[in-house]
Amino acid sequence: MKRMAALVVALAVLGVTVWLVWPSGPGVQGQEQRITVVDGPNDDQKVDLDTTFFPPAQGGKAPAVLLAHGFGSAKESMRNQARQLAEAGYAVLTWSARGFGKSTGQIALNSPDYEVKDVKQLIDWLAKRPEVLLDKEGDPRVGMAGGSYGGAISLMTAAYDDRVDAIVPQITWYDLADALFPNGTGQGPESGVFKKAWAGFFFGRGGIAQGSGLQGGLEALNRQVQPLSPEEARCGRFLPEICDVYQQIASTGKATPEAVALLRKSSPVSVQGRIKAPTLLIQGQRDSLFTLAQADGNARAVAGPVQVMWFDGGHDGGNGEVDYLYEKTLGWLDRWLKQQPQPEGPAFSVTRDGGRDPGTRQRIRLHPETAQYPGLSGTMTTPVELRGPEQNIVNPPGGTPPSISTVPGVGGLLGGGGSGGGGQSNLSVSLDMPGQSAVFESAPLTRPLQLTGGASAKIRVYGKGEVTLFGKLYDVSDSLQPPNLPSGQISPVKVTIPEGADSVEATITLPVVDYLFPAGHRMRLALTTTDMGFSTPAEPASYRVALADPALAVPSVKGLSEPPPGLAWWVWAMPLAAIVVAAAVLATGRTRRARAGTASDVPLEITGLTKAYSNGFKAVDDLSFRVEQGQVLGLLGPNGAGKTTTMRMMMGLIHPDGGTIRIFGEEVTPGAPVLSRLGSFVEGPGFLPHLSGRENLDLYWAATGRPASEAHFDEALEIAGLGNAINRAVRTYSQGMRQRLAIAQAMLGLPDLLVLDEPTNGLDPPQIREMREVLKRYAQDGRTVIVSSHLLAEVEQTCSHVVVMHRGKLVSEGPVARLLATSNGHGPRLEDVFLDLIGEK
Amino acid sequence: MSTTYAANKTLPLRVEIVRQFKRRRTMVMFGLMLALPWILVIAFKVGPQSNNPGNALRISDLASAGALNFAAFSLSVSVFLLVVAVALFCGDTVASEANWSSLRYLLAAPVPRDRLLRQKLIVAMGYAAAAVISMPLMALLAGTLAFGWDDIQVPGTGETIPAMDALPRFAIVIGYALVCQLVTGALAFLLSTMTDSPLGAVGGAVGLWIVCQILQAVEALGVIREFLPTFWNNAWLDAIAPEPDYSGMAKGVAISITYAALLIALSFRRFRHKDVVS
Incomplete structure (x- = not known):
């Protein structure tokens, strides 16, 4: 039984292990192709694109997906x-864009004249593939992601x-121009602040370290650098x-109208309203390059159905949520390409810290959502009063030392960013240099405040000419913890103080974030003159900064909450099922009820009693005998004869395999x-060692439920003869004391049938003698005593009748006197008779 | 003639309670449970104040904020002790009788086997419950004396919940902690009916708890982990939040009841058929 169970468990474990480690079948194999396309403003430039085509695993005709890689990497x-x-x-078709990987051509920044034309021809190519589902001739069903x-x-x-x-x-x-020349005053890239670190990083990846992603990680750093030609x-x-x-804007830090025009030509801002395809926009909350804005x-800009997701990731790192994004991407493609019915998706969802999972206590992310995309100013605005005097700040000469908010590329290297890896890099490197910041703080919040969007503030700047400032909204908890700059995001601001005026008022939009300011924390608006990631004026200057309006407008989105998951079905089904199973286990496992017997005055009648142990050894084999009232029966046999087993069966401790025992x-x-x-x-004996002898007897009797x-x-205490020791804990007793106490316990209530197993073991000779008398007296009152022993003399002196057992079988029974009489010549001693009977002589 | 014998009067609960109460391990366990909060109080009073530089306020950072915070903290750190206590009371109850050989005399008294198990289970669970409850209650008392009675501060955000709102939730938390221990108790009880060694039964149950704790750290197991009996043990932390979330606790209760019902049914079934040879 036990072995069987162990075997089943072992097999189950083995099976699960094999199932888990069984190698999955070979994946989809890609087909390498070089596809030649023609592009350029005049459609006269031939470019060879390096592509890989992955046919659908299930065969047949399927919708196509074009997967586009990030800047600085390639189709791999x-x-x-x-x-x-x-x-x-x-x-699925992947390709290296022109100027990347093994494709020829030069990088044109997704220009309509170059890259867009290339992709249109890739769609033409897809339309000719037999694996691709067509909407009509030359028009494949196709989606794009990247x-x-x-x-x-x-x-x-x-x-x-x-x-x-x-x-x-x-x-x-x-708007690439706006992304590289942001301006928190909303006056556009022409007056924006040059995001020099990201721009340089971006440009620097354009052709030199090929084959690695924008977040290429250590791999790119470990590669041998090839010598370059001057033009390269x-x-x-x-x-x-x-x-x-690029060279022009990077050296001046100013966006020329031509530059803005060129960058915008490659930006969706130039094609507003022309995008009809259903669009799932996934933007990172930790992204200082392409912000949520x-x-x-x-x-x-998108005219078709659109959904916006703010996830935990982006160019600065974060978790990346690879699996979640894939699931959402696939859901979107399934919905619009396969036209699979999908639940009406939300228009907007945000990844938030969801506290800890109730089970794992790991941090989890929630994805609350709303049916409407609320934009950046939320559905409601909470004014938070900021306080702080007018403050003098300086722009240091040369713009150094700069304050730090995020360091481009660092997040990517550490965390893997959006390109893979699940690493958390919530490294906060924000640092404001002294003397460069004007700071305005709120009182401690009385209730938590959820900011979703871009908060805005009205400031007044005193000074001369162009003033560059960086707006940051900190979460200040207390003096022990450093203030937290949510997602490391800042909002660059450039204001121009008109000639003749000493100051200018400006409404600035702070970085777009989703952040919960807990109760008791303060909100701090900091305006800093420098930031490492941006180009700031080199001339030293000093300004005065004040709040024009103490109210900081904090947008929130009402109803942005995750639908509570319904109670899993098993929460109620499983316990119910378990209780039903438990009831069945109990009901089917009833032991056999005793067959109704008619009360008689035969103290003990054993018929055909058999007990075999699990190893097949028959401890008791077809044993039958009968004890009459008033007898003192000796149960005699060598060790292993089955005496104790028989007695245990009499007590109902062991289930017999066959036969019956009847008591009265x-x-x-x-x-x-x-x-x-x-x-x-x-x-x-069996006593609770921590209790005294008396307590043991009292509690034993109480356990029988019968009246005291x-x-x-x-009488029992007299038989035990323990004197004052009866009040000591049993653990202090000698073997003989316990033995006497146990016999006294057996005699509690003066039972009609007394069964004693080796009662004289451990008693000294006077006690043995006394015990003998006790037993004889006990039987004289019409009660019956069964004593097992291997001491023959003992049985001879105490018992009136004897049952001799050997190897589980009855060898002889009858009055002691008769047994002695049957001795065939070996002498009148029971020992001789006994040894004769069991065949040892 | 003993016509006064009635099976349903055997081994009254009172008798079993007395039998167990005078044992040293009962005393030691309760002593430990009641002393632990005071030990923690001393630790907080003596030790230097920790200044956690992280953003999130941990439950330990708030432990000295008030009685309720302290009690919640005590409960969160003493999970293992509670497991040991429950395993001890439930695992020892039958096995120690077998070990002392007193089991056979009870059975031959006769206390019917189902009744013996039932009474022992009730008393063992009662002791275990008393031990589990006494610890947070003493923590409330110790916390009140040491840190004062105050509204509870929520870990993470540091928001406060009025003490009077938190108190009923705290009762739920203690109740949940009890239900969570059902599995440990039931398993210990099953083992107790199978072995003559009390230590084996207690150790087996604690061992399973440890194995479950290890398994639930293996993220590769994914959803399967939700069905480990220990997985939801800490879900009560969600009850001490500005907006209490009982979903994790509901799952924990479901899992606990499921395992406990099966294990207890199994222990009764096994014990009925068992040959008592100890």
């Missing part, structure tokens, strides 16, 4: 996602090619026009009421 970076989508039943640079090409292609049926652009731009060193693989523009622009006519089963007429002492008046404690 999309391989895993492409395989996953091919497994999910899509024909992050950053790949997200922008998705948007641009959807604007220029109506054949695109759904897109999922991630962490990408709406200057422009990498950029188109010369773009290279020239960029996704807001795209959401308004009633069949013995475990706990049979007739056992109350049986007093027993088998295989040594029936117990005859005095």
Whole structure:
């Protein structure tokens, strides 16, 4: 039974293990292709694109998905996602954009004249593939997805090619000019602050360290650097026009109208209202390159159905939520390409810290959502009063030392960003240099305040000419913890103080974030003159900064909450099922009821009793005998004869395999009421060692549930003969004391049948003698005593009758005197008779 | 003739309570439970104030904020002690009788087997429950004397819940802690009916608890972990939040009841058929 169970468990474990480690079948194999496309403003430039086509795993005709890679990487970076989508039943095409990887051509920043034309021809190519489902001749069912640079090409292609049926652009731009020259006053990139660190990082990836993602990680750093030609060193693989523009803006830190025009040509801002394909915009909350505001622009530019997601990730790192994003991307594609019925999705969802999982206590992320996209100013605004005097701040000469908010590329290296890996890099590196910041703080919040969108404040700046400031909204908890800059986001501001005036008022929009300011914390608006990531004026200057309006407008989105998950079905079903099963286990496991017996005055009648142990050894084999009232029966046999086993069966401790034991006519089963007429002492005493002898007897009797008046404690205590020791804890008793106490316990209530197993073991000779008398007296009152022993002399002197057992079988029974008489010549001693009987002589 | 014998009067609860009460391990366990909050109080009073530089306020940072915070903290750190206490009371109850050989005399008294188990289970669970409850109650008392009676501060955000609102929730938390221990208790009880060694039964139950704790750290197991008996043990923390979330606790209760019902049914069934040879 036990072995069987162990075997089953072992097999189950083995099976599960094998199932878990069994190698999955070979994945979808990609087909490498070089596809030649023609592009350029005059459609006269041939470019060879390096592509990989993944046919749908299930075969047949399937919708196609174009997966576009990020800036600085190549088609290889999309391989895993492409395989996953091919497994999910899509024909997937990945390609290295012109100027990247093994594709020829130069980088034109997703220009409609270059990259967009390339992709249109890739769609033409897809339309000819037998694996691709067509909407009509030359028009395949096709979706596009990709992050950053790949997200922008998705948007641009959807604007220029109506054949695109759904897109999922991630962490990408709406207006490249605005992304590189942000201005929190809303006056546009021409007067914006140059995001020099990101721009340089971005440009620097354009052709030199190929084959690695924008978040390429350590791999890119470990690669051997190839020597470059002067032109390569200057422009990498950029188109010369773009290279020239970049060099100009990077050296001046100012956006020229030409630069803005060029950047906007490659931005969805130039194609507003032309994107008809259903669009899932996934933007990172930890992204100082393409902020959440960029996704807001795209959401308004798209004419088709649109959904916006703010996830925990972006170019600065964060979790990345790879699995969640894939699931959402696939859901969007399934909905619009396969036209699978999907639940009406929310228009807007945000990833939030969801506290800890009730089970794992790990941090979890929640994805609350709303049916309407609320934009950046929320559905409601809470004014928070800020306080602080007018403050003098300086712009240090040369703009150093700069304050720090985020360091471009660091998040990507540490956390893997949106390109993979689940690393958390919530590294806060924010640092404000002394003397450079004007600070305005709120009183401690009385209730938690959820900021979702861009808060705005009205400030007044005193000084001269152009003033560059960086607006930051800190969460200040107490003096022990450093203030927290949510997601490391800042809002650069450039204001111009008109000639003749000494100051200017400006409404500034602070960074767009989703952040919960807990109760008791303060909100701090800091305006800083420098930031490491931006280009700031080199001339030293000092300004005065004050609040024009103490109210900081904090937008929140009402109803942005995760629908509570319904109670899982098993929460109520499982316990109910378990209780039913438990009841069944109990009901079916009833022990056999005793067959009704007729009360008789035969103290003990054993018929055909058999007990075999699990190893097959028969401890008792077809034993039958009968004890009459008033007898003192000796149960005699060598060790292992089955005496104790028989006695245990009499007490209902062991289930016999066959035969019956009847006590006063009633069949013995475990706990049979007739056992109350049986007093027993088998295989040594059993007491609670921490209780005294008296307490043991009292509690034992109480456990029988019978009234104390029936117990005859005095007689029992007399038999025990323990004197004052009766009040000591049993653990202090000697073996003989316990033995006597146990016999006294067996005699409690003066049972009609007394069964004693080796009662004289451990007693000294006077006590043995006394015990002998006690037993004889006990039987004289019409009660019956059964004594097992291997001491023959003992039986001879105490017992009137004897049952001899050997190897589980009855050898002889009868009055002691008769047994002695049958001795065939070996002498009149019971010992001789006994040894004769068991055949040892 | 003993016509006064009635099976349903055997081994009254009172008798079993007395039998167990005078044992040293009962005293030691309760002593430990009642002393623990005071030990923690001393630790907080003596030790230097911790200045956690992180953003999130941990439950330990708030422990000295008031009686309720202290009690919640005590409960969160003493999970293992509660497991040991419950395993001890439930695992020892039958096995120690077998070990002392007194089991056979009770059975031959005769106390019917189902009744013996039932009475022992009730008393063991009662002691275990008393031990589990006494610790947070003493923590409330110790916390009140040491840190004062104050509204509860929520870990993480530091918001406060009025003490009077939190008190009923605290009762739920203690109740939940009890239900969570049902599995440990039931398993210990099953083992107790299978072995003559009290230590084996207690150790087996604690061992399973440890194995479950280890398994639930294996994230690769995914959803399967939700069905580990210990998985939801800390879900009560969600009851002490500005907006209490009882979903985790509901799952925990479901899992506990499921395992406990099966294990207890199994222990009764096994014990009925068992040959008592101890």
